[in-house]
Amino acid sequence: MTPLLEARSVVKHFPVRRGLFGGPQKAVRAVDDVSFVIEPGTTVGLVGESGCGKTTTAKMVLLLEKPTAGEILFEGESLAALDAEGLRRYRHSVQAVFQDPYASLNPRMRVGSIIAEPLVTNERLSRAEVAARLRKVLDLVSLPARAAELFPHEFSGGQRQRIAIARALTLSPRLIVLDEPVSALDVSIRAQILNLLKDLQRELGLAYLFIAHDLAAVAHMSHVIAVMYLGRVVECGVAKTVATQPRHPYTKALFAAALPSHPDDSRDDIVLAGDVPSPLDPPSGCRFHTRCPQVMPRCSTDEPKLGTVDGREVACHLFDPATMVSGAGR
Amino acid sequence: MNQGSAPLLEVRGLTTHYVSARGTRVTRAVQDVSFTLRDGETLGIVGESGSGKSTLALSLLRLLPPGARIVGGGVRFEGEDLLAKSEGEMRRIRGKRIAMILQDPMASLNPLFTVGDQVAEPLRVHEGKSRRGAWERARDLLGAVRISAPNMRVRNYPHELSGGMRQRIVGAIAISCGPRVLIADEPTTSLDVTIQAQYLSLLRELQRAQHLAMIFITHNLGIVARMCDAVAVMYAGRIVEAGPVRQIFSAPRHPYTRALIESIPRLGESNGRLTAIEGQPPDPASLPGGCAFHPRCPVRLEKCVTEPPHDSVVGAGHRTACWLSG
Numbered sequence: 127m128t129p130l131l132e133a134r135s136v137v138k139h140f141p142v143r144r145g146l147f148g149g150p151q152k153a154v155r156a157v158d159d160v161s162f163v164i165e166p167g168t169t170v171g172l173v174g175e176s177g178c179g180k181t182t183t184a185k186m187v188l189l190l191e192k193p194t195a196g197e198i199l200f201e202g203e204s205l206a207a208l209d210a211e212g213l214r215r216y217r218h219s220v221q222a223v224f225q226d227p228y229a230s231l232n233p234r235m236r237v238g239s240i241i242a243e244p245l246v247t248n249e250r251l252s253r254a255e256v257a258a259r260l261r262k263v264l265d266l267v268s269l270p271a272r273a274a275e276l277f278p279h280e281f282s283g284g285q286r287q288r289i290a291i292a293r294a295l296t297l298s299p300r301l302i303v304l305d306e307p308v309s310a311l312d313v314s315i316r317a318q319i320l321n322l323l324k325d326l327q328r329e330l331g332l333a334y335l336f337i338a339h340d341l342a343a344v345a346h347m348s349h350v351i352a353v354m355y356l357g358r359v360v361e362c363g364v365a366k367t368v369a370t371q372p373r374h375p376y377t378k379a380l381f382a383a384a385l386p387s388h389p390d391d392s393r394d395d396i397v398l399a400g401d402v403p404s405p406l407d408p409p410s411g412c413r414f415h416t417r418c419p420q421v422m423p424r425c426s427t428d429e430p431k432l433g434t435v436d437g438r439e440v441a442c443h444l445f446d447p448a449t450m451v452s453g454a455g456r
Numbered sequence: 457m458n459q460g461s462a463p464l465l466e467v468r469g470l471t472t473h474y475v476s477a478r479g480t481r482v483t484r485a486v487q488d489v490s491f492t493l494r495d496g497e498t499l500g501i502v503g504e505s506g507s508g509k510s511t512l513a514l515s516l517l518r519l520l521p522p523g524a525r526i527v528g529g530g531v532r533f534e535g536e537d538l539l540a541k542s543e544g545e546m547r548r549i550r551g552k553r554i555a556m557i558l559q560d561p562m563a564s565l566n567p568l569f570t571v572g573d574q575v576a577e578p579l580r581v582h583e584g585k586s587r588r589g590a591w592e593r594a595r596d597l598l599g600a601v602r603i604s605a606p607n608m609r610v611r612n613y614p615h616e617l618s619g620g621m622r623q624r625i626v627g628a629i630a631i632s633c634g635p636r637v638l639i640a641d642e643p644t645t646s647l648d649v650t651i652q653a654q655y656l657s658l659l660r661e662l663q664r665a666q667h668l669a670m671i672f673i674t675h676n677l678g679i680v681a682r683m684c685d686a687v688a689v690m691y692a693g694r695i696v697e698a699g700p701v702r703q704i705f706s707a708p709r710h711p712y713t714r715a716l717i718e719s720i721p722r723l724g725e726s727n728g729r730l731t732a733i734e735g736q737p738p739d740p741a742s743l744p745g746g747c748a749f750h751p752r753c754p755v756r757l758e759k760c761v762t763e764p765p766h767d768s769v770v771g772a773g774h775r776t777a778c779w780l781s782g
Contacts, residue, residue, distance in 0.1 A: 313676075313719065324729070385679055
């Protein structure tokens with residue numbers, strides 16, 4: 127089966143303007159050689175800390191940024207090769223929901239117009255057809271029909287996020303990019319929205335690219351998790367496997383740092399030293415070597431490649447056959 | 457918790473209202489809140505936005521914005537009534553005896569002064585240290601909050617530091633005068649996961665080294681689970697349940713607490729549905745009558761709509777305001 131979306135060695139560098147005295151041209155290496163596959167009807171979760179490139183990856187999927195190298199394929203076709211008609215169809219099929227429902231909804235438009243706008247701009251439909259579609263998506267996100275007459279400020283954060291989801295649904299997309307969809311919401315509301323997203327996935331066969339820093343939420347929502355660090359995928363595999371038995375030292379530290387759900391939850395206390403280095407000047411070799419608790423001499427010179435370890439992909443020298451012999455892998 | 461020793465901080469029936477400019481609209485932000493904090497203890501105050509948790513923190517230090525007024529109750533700190541103190545006396549307590557860490561370190565630090573100046577300031581004000589002496593101490597404090605190369609960093613401005621480092625500077629300022637109580641209002645919300653873990657373990661270390669009592673104001677139950685001995689859950693300005701942290705997580709008695717705990721996805725558990733709380737938190741300016749949680753409560757009784765429940769004791773140090781337990 128062709129995957130719905132496939133990223134193949136995608137790279138995005140942002141050139142930085144030279145200072146007053148020139149100097150070598152530098153670039154922020156936001157995304158560096160990232161590959162992943164989204165199957166129809168499934169969720170891929172991207173996790174990592176600020177600056178790891180997860181939002182840039184999402185922007186490339188949404189055609190808001192052009193990859194510097196590599197390609198993104200949708201149903202087997204490269205996005206770079208799509209003609210105007212192909213791009214139009216792609217934009218129909220891929221929609222987005224962002225973090226802040228206070229910023230993503232136009233305060234001067236009625237909710238009905240906000241939700242119907244993609245339809246009006248993309249399709250030639252009669253007013254009655256638009257109204258019918260509007261009623262249908264409002265119903266899908268459990269908002270009352272009269273919501274269409276109101277303005278965004280008349281809604282709470284959770285309801286606004288429902289409006290944003292409804293807008294994403296109007297064109298019957300195949301894939302929705304969810305960039306931190308619940309982090310701006312109150313704790314008691316988050317579960318409502320996560321449940322709604324899961325229900326919609328089951329009913330409509332949607333695929334999601336789910337980006338969040340809340341690891342438990344990502345693990346809960348995703349079928350596959352890709353962990354990113356400074357523009358690279360360091361570990362990628364089935365969500366449950368990655369979340370419960372992480373192998374890469376960064377993934378281990380990340381999940382160890384996730385907050386417990388009960389005071390008796392005992393977790394290995396791995397506290398990473400230092401901050402995430404600047405993507406402008408990422409460390410040589412393995413980008414994680416400056417903070418890695420299990421660093422080896424070769425880590426600062428050789429860049430590890432993704433390889434299969436215990437049923438998932440890991441980019442770490444600890445799992446090289448050469449190193450494994452000495453038993454340092456576990 | 458450990459009965460016997462007199463509480464360090466004792467809050468009884470504290471009530472804080474915001475009154476609109478014309479005096480027509482009253483927002484009951486904090487309503488009849490009571491708790492005690494003992495030496496070295498960590499208390500978590502959990503609630504969603506609008507639950508009154510931040511107003512409560514500001515009330516303790518009497519740092520309320522204009523329009524907000526403490527209209528009832530008392531705050532006793534080391535046996536003294538804080539609400540009866542003059543503004544001058546309060547100034548000598550804030551930052552010296554009771555310190556505070558806020559959410560956004562960039563907003564807490566002055567961008568025009570070096571880090572050293574800002575860490576030295578409370579030492580000069582409260583302890584009358586010389587400029588030189590205060591700077592010496594500032595260097596030590598930067599070391600204490602695990603900032604590498606403190607000799608160099610004291611001369612940095614806040615914008616030259618990362619978010620995690622800035623928040624550690626705020627921590628250094630907070631502990632500079634050896635306070636007894638540290639109030640932390642969402643101290644790690646703006647930090648990344650691994651930086652948050654660093655900061656929380658730093659706070660733990662500082663607490664042990666200085667024998668601090670801490671109040672953690674947060675919306676995140678995970679932080680409470682990791683850091684706190686006791687927890688008070690706030691909803692619509694009131695504490696709806698309070699008690700030892702293990703007991704609250706293992707056997708919550710208030711339907712709101714139970715729902716909050718169940719609504720959070722857990723790592724490594726099956727991908728079933730989460731328990732959602734229907735509806736949304738109420739507007740603090742127009743609270744529902746009776747128990748404020750009744751419109752969202754899955755197990756409400758008839759009585760809940762009309763009569764507000766009172767506190768009932770349901771275990772050792774464990775109380776809840778719910779008719780089901782009362």
